[in-house]
Amino acid sequence: xxxxxHDFPIIPEIKGVRIGVAEAGIKRPNKKDVxxxxxxxxxSVAGVFTQNAFCAAPVRICQKxxxxxxxxxxxxxxxxxxxxxxxxxxxxxxxxxxxxxDSVGVxxxxxxxxxxxxxxxxxxxxxxxxxxxxxxxxxxxxxxHAAGVGIMTTDTLPKxxxxxxxxxxxTYTVAGISKGAGMIRPNMATMLxxxxxxxxxxxxxxxxxxxxxxxxSFNRIxxxxxTSTNDSCVAVxxxxxxxxxxxxxxxxxxxxxxxxFTEVMQELAHAIVRDGEGATKFVTVEVVGAAIESDATKxxxxxxxxxxVKTALFASDPNWGRILxxxxxxxxxxxxxxxxxxHINGFEVARDGGRSPDYLEEHGKKAMAPAEIHIVLDLGMxxxxxTVWTTDFSHEYVTINAEYRT
Amino acid sequence: xxxxxHDFPIIPEIKGVRIGVAEAGIKRPNKKDVxxxxxxxxxSVAGVFTQNAFCAAPVRICQKxxxxxxxxxxxxxxxxxxxxxxxxxxxxxxxxxxxxxDSVGVxxxxxxxxxxxxxxxxxxxxxxxxxxxxxxxxxxxxxxHAAGVGIMTTDTLPKxxxxxxxxxxxTYTVAGISKGAGMIRPNMATMLxxxxxxxxxxxxxxxxxxxxxxxxSFNRIxxxxxTSTNDSCVAVxxxxxxxxxxxxxxxxxxxxxxxxFTEVMQELAHAIVRDGEGATKFVTVEVVGAAIESDATKxxxxxxxxxxVKTALFASDPNWGRILxxxxxxxxxxxxxxxxxxHINGFEVARDGGRSPDYLEEHGKKAMAPAEIHIVLDLGMxxxxxTVWTTDFSHEYVTINAEYRT
Numbered sequence: 001x002x003x004x005x006h007d008f009p010i011i012p013e014i015k016g017v018r019i020g021v022a023e024a025g026i027k028r029p030n031k032k033d034v035x036x037x038x039x040x041x042x043x044s045v046a047g048v049f050t051q052n053a054f055c056a057a058p059v060r061i062c063q064k065x066x067x068x069x070x071x072x073x074x075x076x077x078x079x080x081x082x083x084x085x086x087x088x089x090x091x092x093x094x095x096x097x098x099x100x101x102d103s104v105g106v107x108x109x110x111x112x113x114x115x116x117x118x119x120x121x122x123x124x125x126x127x128x129x130x131x132x133x134x135x136x137x138x139x140x141x142x143x144x145h146a147a148g149v150g151i152m153t154t155d156t157l158p159k160x161x162x163x164x165x166x167x168x169x170x171t172y173t174v175a176g177i178s179k180g181a182g183m184i185r186p187n188m189a190t191m192l193x194x195x196x197x198x199x200x201x202x203x204x205x206x207x208x209x210x211x212x213x214x215x216x217s218f219n220r221i222x223x224x225x226x227t228s229t230n231d232s233c234v235a236v237x238x239x240x241x242x243x244x245x246x247x248x249x250x251x252x253x254x255x256x257x258x259x260x261f262t263e264v265m266q267e268l269a270h271a272i273v274r275d276g277e278g279a280t281k282f283v284t285v286e287v288v289g290a291a292i293e294s295d296a297t298k299x300x301x302x303x304x305x306x307x308x309v310k311t312a313l314f315a316s317d318p319n320w321g322r323i324l325x326x327x328x329x330x331x332x333x334x335x336x337x338x339x340x341x342x343h344i345n346g347f348e349v350a351r352d353g354g355r356s357p358d359y360l361e362e363h364g365k366k367a368m369a370p371a372e373i374h375i376v377l378d379l380g381m382x383x384x385x386x387t388v389w390t391t392d393f394s395h396e397y398v399t400i401n402a403e404y405r406t
Numbered sequence: 407x408x409x410x411x412h413d414f415p416i417i418p419e420i421k422g423v424r425i426g427v428a429e430a431g432i433k434r435p436n437k438k439d440v441x442x443x444x445x446x447x448x449x450s451v452a453g454v455f456t457q458n459a460f461c462a463a464p465v466r467i468c469q470k471x472x473x474x475x476x477x478x479x480x481x482x483x484x485x486x487x488x489x490x491x492x493x494x495x496x497x498x499x500x501x502x503x504x505x506x507x508d509s510v511g512v513x514x515x516x517x518x519x520x521x522x523x524x525x526x527x528x529x530x531x532x533x534x535x536x537x538x539x540x541x542x543x544x545x546x547x548x549x550x551h552a553a554g555v556g557i558m559t560t561d562t563l564p565k566x567x568x569x570x571x572x573x574x575x576x577t578y579t580v581a582g583i584s585k586g587a588g589m590i591r592p593n594m595a596t597m598l599x600x601x602x603x604x605x606x607x608x609x610x611x612x613x614x615x616x617x618x619x620x621x622x623s624f625n626r627i628x629x630x631x632x633t634s635t636n637d638s639c640v641a642v643x644x645x646x647x648x649x650x651x652x653x654x655x656x657x658x659x660x661x662x663x664x665x666x667f668t669e670v671m672q673e674l675a676h677a678i679v680r681d682g683e684g685a686t687k688f689v690t691v692e693v694v695g696a697a698i699e700s701d702a703t704k705x706x707x708x709x710x711x712x713x714x715v716k717t718a719l720f721a722s723d724p725n726w727g728r729i730l731x732x733x734x735x736x737x738x739x740x741x742x743x744x745x746x747x748x749h750i751n752g753f754e755v756a757r758d759g760g761r762s763p764d765y766l767e768e769h770g771k772k773a774m775a776p777a778e779i780h781i782v783l784d785l786g787m788x789x790x791x792x793t794v795w796t797t798d799f800s801h802e803y804v805t806i807n808a809e810y811r812t
Binding site: 051053054055081083084085086087088089118119120182183224225226227228229305306307308311314317319320321322324325326327328329332335337338350352353354355393394395397398399401402403 | 458525630758803
């Protein structure tokens with residue numbers, strides 16, 4: 001069902017990163033469900049996490065460990081989110097970290113745990129611990145595709161992105177994977193994204209870039225408006241490219257990195273939407289002409305979340321009145337509906353608070369037919385704008401979410 | 407598909423109110439789609455309307471007319487919402503008012519217009535005008551059921567409610583009808599509700615009671631989170647019961663009226679949810695233990711709007727982790743997830759931030775099986791509470807909204 005999702009790219013070796021996958025038997029049989037990232041000593045590791053107050057146990061431990069020691073291992077399991085599991089959830093997450101730390105001889109704080117899957121079930125610690133040796137034996141610099149597959153839950157395809165860029169005679173690589181298809185309305189990062197580069201970069205600079213770029217990528221996608229308990233996005237800079245460490249965001253190399261990093265992050269975020277649960281459309285909602293940026297963000301998300309807009313998109317029905325109705329209830333201070341304009345895939349649909357004089361139903365049908373829909377809503381109030389990416393709402397979405405546990 | 411919706415009640419004559427219905431041919435053939443309420447001279451009429459900035463042309467005219475003259479006629483059409491129709495929408499709405507006003511010899515300001523149906527299409531003025539004589543010829547005090555049918559759009563059943571109460575030797579009647587099944591998340595009132603009583607009551611008192619009670623009824627229901635452009639709720643007090651006019655909300659008669667009025671309003675609001683598009687469940691979301699009431703309201707609506715919660719309800723799946731995930735993202739200041747408790751239909755499901763120690767999956771299955779679901783979420787922070795009523799999210803919802811115009 002994925003909409004325009006390209007094949008998983010060929011990701012070259014990123015020096016300082018090795019990946020191992022294994023089968024712990026948490027998901028269905030014959031599915032890889034444990035992934036380990038091994039990072040070289042001295043790598044800069046930055047992370048952003050869900051703002052959900054019911055954040056999962058592994059998220060809490062990640063946040064704590066990130067500040068305590070050099071991060072050397074990412075331990076990821078799918079099939080169980082270890083969320084809504086109270087105090088025992090923290091204990092079980094820590095136990096899996098300890099098992100890995102003991103196996104490889106690093107402090108437990110050097111292990112960052114991540115879980116995704118069903119909420120509220122106890123984490124199957126012994127299954128995960130038993131799979132760690134196999135994952136370690138599998139460590140390789142060329143396991144990106146296997147890792148993309150290993151972190152999938154309701155995803156139909158693995159999601160990867162890679163960019164290389166040259167700067168002053170050196171070539172740098174930025175590559176990452178992501179997963180997620182439902183409970184997608186990230187608020188800090190999505191469940192889950194991992195982006196690595198061989199660039200040498202101070203961890204504070206990397207953290208600040210990650211925080212910034214996440215607001216133009218993962219924090220601007222929504223499938224179903226539900227912010228996950230487990231959203232986590234990690235950026236790694238191994239430093240193996242040999243450059244002098246970047247220590248300021250203002251350096252030209254930092255800017256070159258940001259360009260490549262943003263492209264990778266947006267491609268990974270869009271991939272989640274393209275593979276959104278039940279998606280038949282990839283929808284770009286661009287709100288322009290706002291007086292303040294937060295109005296544009298708010299209106300874009302309200303359009304992207306409206307079940308009536310989403311079902312009309314599923315039907316390729318140019319029921320544009322539903323979009324105007326959403327704009328009207330979005331709570332924009334000082335909105336003058338007579339100045340609002342709406343374009344869909346280049347066709348002017350509405351202006352002056354009503355249907356455009358030249359609009360014909362056949363224009364709307366033509367505009368709504370493709371799998372890729374670009375909605376441009378002009379509030380007519382100022383120069384601020386924002387963009388959100390989303391999917392339609394299909395029977396398949398209901399089927400997936402009514403049957404997810406059964 | 408309606409969940410537990412009782413038969414339309416037998417509504418006795420309310421002196422001072424007559425109703426006529428007719429077929430204008432806006433909806434499908436052989437469907438009544440024009441309804442006229444005739445009110446006696448001197449009736450108090452109060453109204454609350456959508457807060458959607460894209461409010462429909464008839465809503466704007468209603469608000470204007472309500473203040474200008476004694477309201478004598480309500481003119482309602484279905485099949486066309488006359489919303490998103492710009493300036494010409496205001497002209498067409500006014501033309502239908504003028505046609506009725508001329509027929510019966512009242513000022514145009516004495517006519518209140520209401521429209522419901524597709525957004526963005528021009529109002530078929532001539533069809534409505536042509537149906538007015540038939541509707542006037544049909545005027546009768548016993549046409550409540552026909553009116554309930556006449557205002558339906560995607561509703562599967564007409565919705566009515568009636569209460570009588572005695573006070574100091576007199577009997578008073580309160581009766582009303584409502585409609586709506588989609589684009590239901592009223593913000594002031596729902597599309598559409600009409601409640602009449604024979605009580606004599608000052609219009610300011612009636613308006614204040616209506617505004618208050620709407621916040622315990624229509625403004626606490628949601629089907630799909632989309633606030634309509636046409637929401638309107640009107641209360642009429644004809645004064646024909648013979649009591650001395652109520653001039654203060656503190657009078658004992660006012661209090662007796664409020665009790666009956668609230669019951670009618672809640673029953674009409676619940677009827678809209680029970681007949682919500684694709685509904686297979688009637689769900690009461692009660693949030694208690696909030697520090698401030700607005701937190702309770704916010705959390706209740708977030709639970710009621712979550713597509714993941716709604717699809718789990720459709721599947722009768724006790725996927726309670728999705729409810730906790732919503733609570734966590736609802737933005738409650740100072741939330742301590744370890745104090746949150748969740749009951750579903752009397753079964754304790756979660757406490758202390760995780761699954762209840764005695765909880766078994768079979769409890770959850772038993773709790774979720776009935777068509778009527780009562781969720782009680784205790785935030786553990788204080789004594790404030792609020793309740794919202796909603797439906798599940800089914801395949802039928804997608805079908806209805808993907809095919810509504812085609």
